[in-house]
Amino acid sequence: MVTKAQAKPKTDFERWQAYVNTATQHPDRWNGYDCEIQSAVIEYNRYLMGNAGYLPLDWQIIKAMLWVETGADSPKWGSNPIQIGNPGDPALNTLINGKEGSNLVVPPAIRTKLNVASATTQPALNIRAGIGYMLTRMAKFSIQSVPDADNKIYDVTVKPGDSLDKIARTQGSTLEELRALNPGANALKPGQVIKYRKAAMRQVITGWRPVTTQNVGALYNIGDPAYTRKLDYALTLIHTGKPVACK
Structure with missing residues (x-):
């Protein structure tokens, strides 16, 4: 007991x-x-x-x-x-x-x-x-490309020495955004017109x-x-x- x-x-x-x-x-x-x-x-x-x-x-x-x-x-x-x-x-x-x-x-x-x-x-x-x-x-x-509130699509003319990454940084966009708007535009040539939209890489919620x-x-x-x-x-x-x- x-x-x-x-x-x-x-x-x-x-x-x-x-x-x-x-x-x-x-x-x-x-x-x-x-x-x-x-x-x-x-x-x-x-x-x-x-x-x-x-x-x-x-x-x-x-x-x-x-x-x-x-x-x-x-x-x-x-x-x-x-x-x-x-x-x-x-x-x-x-x-x-x-x-x-x-x-x-x-x-x-x-x-x-x-x-x-x-x-x-x-x-x-x-x-x-x-x-x-x-x-x-x-x-x-995750970190993703997020479009700016300004959803307008702009044009920019490629200059010698430009790359998609350089254009993205110069124009306030992202490489992902430029690739989405310009499929196949890998080897750029001076005088070529590239489309871009304002965007930035930001942290976003992807799920729960x-x-x-x-x-x-x-x-x-x-x-x-x-x-x-x-x-x-x-x-x-x-x-x-x-x-x-x-x-």
């Missing part, structure tokens, strides 16, 4: 599991950020919809992330519930400086408000920053990894081997609960 003194110590996951089980019994805490999360997710979905096959983000996975990251008993719950911006965490700096393609993911209306102070003291911004970094980690990027608990645990999480397992458990509780009616 195992006595109380001999009981096996609980793992981190078991302690967290017991905590969230208790939290669900207090709807004011458990559902406290639901409407804010839904509002933030709507902002991102509107901004990214139609972008390289983007699929609408499910707000419930963000709620699960909050409860894995913090929880209502944490002093951070009222300031930075998703914990982005903690000392030593490079994620917030990535967003503030538009690195890793985050400038293509985070809506400008959110990005312009982000700084260390605002994102770590205002829960609404902290949540939006967390969503932005998570989606940045889910996005796939599915926002699954496995991907969030592997690509967003730092340091918690039980992160995916906790997300799955939190989602089970969220799915069985009664949703909050938000305006």
Whole structure:
């Protein structure tokens, strides 16, 4: 017979599991950020919809992330519930400086408000920053030729010593754009007319990894081997609960 003194110590996951089980019994805490999360997710979905096959983000996975990251008993719950911006965490700096393609993911209306102070003291911004970094980690990027807003096609006459690459650089276009507009124009001759359109090589989103608990645990999480397992458990509780009616 195992006595109380001999009981096996609980793992981190078991302690967290017991905590969230208790939290669900207090709807004011458990559902406290639901409407804010839904509002933030709507902002991102509107901004990214139609972008390289983007699929609408499910707000419930963000709620699960909050409860894995913090929880209502944490002093951070009222300031930075998703914990982005903690000392030593490079994620917030990535967003503030538009690195890793985050400038293509985070809506400008959110990005312009982000700084260390605002994102770590205002829960609404902290949540939006967390969503932005998570989606940045889910996005796939590449460098491609992007046409300028001026879609007009221009002509340029080849001069001695010109090449398609030189013309592209001189005229503010790209080699890819010139090749597309001038198929077969490899060996240029002086006097030849080449078509071009203003363009630049830029980073673009080319696709998205599915926002699954496995991907969030592997690509967003730092340091918690039980992160995916906790997300799955939190989602089970969220799915069985009664949703909050938000305006």
